[in-house]
Amino acid sequence: MPAEAVDQRLAGQLDQARGADGELDLDRLFELVAAAYEASRHDLERSARDHAEALAALETRLTAQIAAHADEIKSQRKAMRLQKRRMAAALDSTGYAISIFDGDSRLAYCNSYFLALYHLPRRFGRPGTPLADIVKARVAANTFVGDDPQAYAHERLTRVDRRAPFIDIHRLNTGEMVSINHVPLPDGGWVATHKDITEFTRLQDELAHRAYHDSLTGLCNRHMLQQRLAECVAEADGLGSFALLLVDLDGFKSVNDTLGHAAGDALLMEVARRLELAAGSTGMAARMGGDEFAVVMDVGSVARDAHMLAVAITESGKQPFSIDGQDVELAFSVGVAIARSCPRASVSQRARRSTPTRQPILPPSPSASSAARVSATK
Numbered sequence: 001m002p003a004e005a006v007d008q009r010l011a012g013q014l015d016q017a018r019g020a021d022g023e024l025d026l027d028r029l030f031e032l033v034a035a036a037y038e039a040s041r042h043d044l045e046r047s048a049r050d051h052a053e054a055l056a057a058l059e060t061r062l063t064a065q066i067a068a069h070a071d072e073i074k075s076q077r078k079a080m081r082l083q084k085r086r087m088a089a090a091l092d093s094t095g096y097a098i099s100i101f102d103g104d105s106r107l108a109y110c111n112s113y114f115l116a117l118y119h120l121p122r123r124f125g126r127p128g129t130p131l132a133d134i135v136k137a138r139v140a141a142n143t144f145v146g147d148d149p150q151a152y153a154h155e156r157l158t159r160v161d162r163r164a165p166f167i168d169i170h171r172l173n174t175g176e177m178v179s180i181n182h183v184p185l186p187d188g189g190w191v192a193t194h195k196d197i198t199e200f201t202r203l204q205d206e207l208a209h210r211a212y213h214d215s216l217t218g219l220c221n222r223h224m225l226q227q228r229l230a231e232c233v234a235e236a237d238g239l240g241s242f243a244l245l246l247v248d249l250d251g252f253k254s255v256n257d258t259l260g261h262a263a264g265d266a267l268l269m270e271v272a273r274r275l276e277l278a279a280g281s282t283g284m285a286a287r288m289g290g291d292e293f294a295v296v297m298d299v300g301s302v303a304r305d306a307h308m309l310a311v312a313i314t315e316s317g318k319q320p321f322s323i324d325g326q327d328v329e330l331a332f333s334v335g336v337a338i339a340r341s342c343p344r345a346s347v348s349q350r351a352r353r354s355t356p357t358r359q360p361i362l363p364p365s366p367s368a369s370s371a372a373r374v375s376a377t378k
Contacts (some may be wrong), residue, residue: 098192118137135157178196212227235338243309245294252264282297
């Protein structure tokens with residue numbers, strides 16, 4: 001209470017304590033002071049109760065608000081975690097390994113496929129991990145490219161600094177084929193998608209092999225033969241020569257009819273093996289279909305080279321063939337054409353015209369091996 005108010009109250013109490021004669025009645029003054037004190041005490045107690053109740057109400061409201069905000073934050077965090085899991089599942093469903101880096105070359109996000117693809121421990125998937133640490137971890141896991149780890153690390157770190165998009169295909173030292181699509185971001189960071197295309201590449205190679213190779217013997221097929229002939233014509237271009245040898249099997253039909261198609265297939269595979277062995281590095285052996293084979297000698301081959309190869313092929317046919325434990329003898333008919341900057345079709349036609357008439361020789365006579373013939377057309 002202010003001092004002026006206290007003075008005024010005390011003056012009033014003094015007036016009330018004076019008698020009619022103006023004498024001060026101390027007992028009466030004491031009663032008045034005691035009553036005023038008691039009234040003040042009750043006022044203070046009531047005021048304290050009011051403050052306490054107000055504080056309790058305020059505390060209750062604040063507690064309720066804090067709890068509500070805490071529940072809201074908890075719900076938001078739960079929703080964010082759920083959204084993060086959904087996004088991670090969505091990204092993983094694409095089959096791509098994904099990494100996102102900020103402008104300081106620190107990891108902002110990567111999915112589990114990224115860690116699995118490069119054989120990285122989980123700690124390297126934490127946000128804030130420097131790119132340099134991830135590159136070092138890849139070197140330690142041998143999931144980098146090349147024989148020089150320092151050169152690889154330098155190339156990786158400097159390439160992202162160029163802030164230019166690129167698409168690369170790498171074969172990791174661990175054998176995986178990986179396609180990478182690097183997309184820079186405005187803040188200096190980047191997003192990179194990594195795809196393991198090992199199986200795709202294998203299937204692609206297998207399909208390409210099937211398209212250009214005979215499914216039974218593994219030799220090049222007619223399509224590959226025609227392509228190689230076209231290449232030889234282009235390479236020769238009036239400055240060189242090459243040779244085409246056509247090989248027919250005399251007596252194959254009798255073997256096929258007598259011993260069955262399985263034996264015939266086994267015989268064709270053995271013929272293919274001998275043709276490849278005879279041709280060696282001088283040319284390409286191919287199966288044209290049925291019992292017809294061909295060998296294209298590389299540009300630079302002359303008539304003498306072709307004749308020597310024809311003799312080698314013929315000699316290889318003189319050796320007995322063992323099919324299911326049974327010896328079978330065939331004769332090879334070999335036609336030879338030497339091409340000097342001539343059209344592809346005329347090469348094949350000249351070789352076919354030079355092939356002598358075939359004579360089945362199964363069962364073979366003692367001199368059956370001499371039935372193999374060689375003719376050369378220059």
